[in-house]
Amino acid sequence: MEFKDLEIFQLVAEKGTITGAARELNYVQSNITSRIRKLEAEMKTPLFNRHRRGMSLTPEGKRLLTYTSKLLSLKEDMEQSVQTDQEPSGKLEIGTIESVIHLPKILSSYVKQYKKVDLSLFTGVTESLVSDVLNHKLDGAFVTERDFPSDIISHNVFEEELVIVSDTNLSSVEALQDKTVLCFSEGCGYRARLMNWFKDQQMKPSKIMEFGTLETILRSAVVGLGVAFVPISEVKKLHEERQLYFHSLPEQYSKIRTVFIRRKDTHLTPTIQKFIDTIEENEFTIASM
The missing domain is CATH 1.10.10.10 (Winged helix-like DNA-binding domain superfamily/Winged helix DNA-binding domain)
Structure with missing residues (x-):
């Protein structure tokens, strides 16, 4: 063979x-x-x-x-x-959740410096991206922090706050029980956080609608299709224009960390090592209003 x-x-x-x-x-x-x-x-x-x-x-x-x-x-x-001193080159396949606001800065910094690398980006939800890294389908991925298998090692990227957004000012968070929740598919870290909050409040959303992109979720929220649980950094402009209103949840549900993961047992090639270095060279803070 x-x-x-x-x-x-x-x-x-x-x-x-x-x-x-x-x-x-x-x-x-x-x-x-x-x-x-x-x-x-x-x-x-x-x-x-x-x-x-x-x-x-x-x-x-x-x-x-x-x-x-x-x-x-x-x-x-x-x-x-056996080529540890070589310049980063070849394929680098990275996965990411939809809403990594600092991703363009990281990618731009990396590809400008290492022009021999053929970088490809794939989107998905946290659960599927973790699986793809474990099964050697991806070299690494940006995901929301959770309890990872022992074969995974993670590198901090940034933290931010998640907020519930709607097209009108809700009188109380209890009113969410009558709203449709707009979200990504099962396996999304944001969705899991919101569902935990509903469970702890002994509440259930009236309906859940799944979407493939954050842009579609936000546009659907603007026209009143339902509510969404999204990073506050993604809705600042819509909030300022009064197209969307936001509602805060307690920190245990709303504060979330994005990390970069890779397999622990995989050799750190110059290509992936320099990518991790690029992430760590940038300092990101919690996004807030």
């Missing part, structure tokens, strides 16, 4: 078609097909289900993909661990 076979297998699994993988690698399709068949022969089991729309992993293929991600990550660590 060759590493190249595993790389091709991983790419076909990602693209879902031989054609997509061949285009990405600039290979002829027959080369990709023969490599996959060779790997299946070595594994003595089909790794893909073939169908009209493309290819999907069999249960055995899914198990192999887990090991493949780990092996290819270890290979990259091995190659770079």
